[in-house]
Amino acid sequence: MGDIVVSKTKEGGGSSKISCPVLTETNYAVWTIRIRLVLKINKVWDLVENEIDDSEENDLSTALIFQALPEMLLFQLGNLKTAKKVWDAIKERYLGADLVREARLQTLASDLERLKMKDKDTIDDIARKLTELSSKATTLG
Incomplete structure (x- = not known):
């Protein structure tokens, strides 16, 4: 699978792109750094970190995370309701007990x-x- 590219329009008409790789069995450490940055740029990292109840921002943060997941993992985590629960489930899976x-x-x-x-x-x-x-x-x- 290729990289996920998240575009964000800047004030004044320009845009920036951030490339985030799809999570694999071997790139968890790098993936977390990049996806955390994508979430911070979109101003939803605090929601993931603290599970703030804002359905619109929760939908955005969950969608950003899901874009960078392989299909098999997406099927396993698709029923989780908050971005924090998705993040914690990924962390537990890749870091383990x-x-x-x-x-x-x-x-x-x-x-x-x-x-x-x-x-x-x-x-x-x-x-x-x-x-x-x-x-x-x-x-x-």
Whole structure:
């Protein structure tokens, strides 16, 4: 599936586009960062975070999230009534229970301990790997 593009018209007639990938089994961390930004730009992130009761904004935030979900997940979450419930269900599915999250954090810690610079690696390669491990750990809490 291709990227989801959300267009927003700026005051004064211009428009901006934000590209958000469809959620997959491997891109949850990046997906959450991008979809959170889409929701903030559309001024509905607070509703997702706090479950504010505003049906029009709830519909908008839910629609934005659903646009970035694969069909199979959409069928599973389609009956949830609020964007916060959808967000929490996705988070639970991809982060799992506390035990799974702890296991993933331990795996990341092991990956960090095993990280060594090879002769062919550049400083940028190592920095990228460290940043990736850090981002994944941050996402897991």
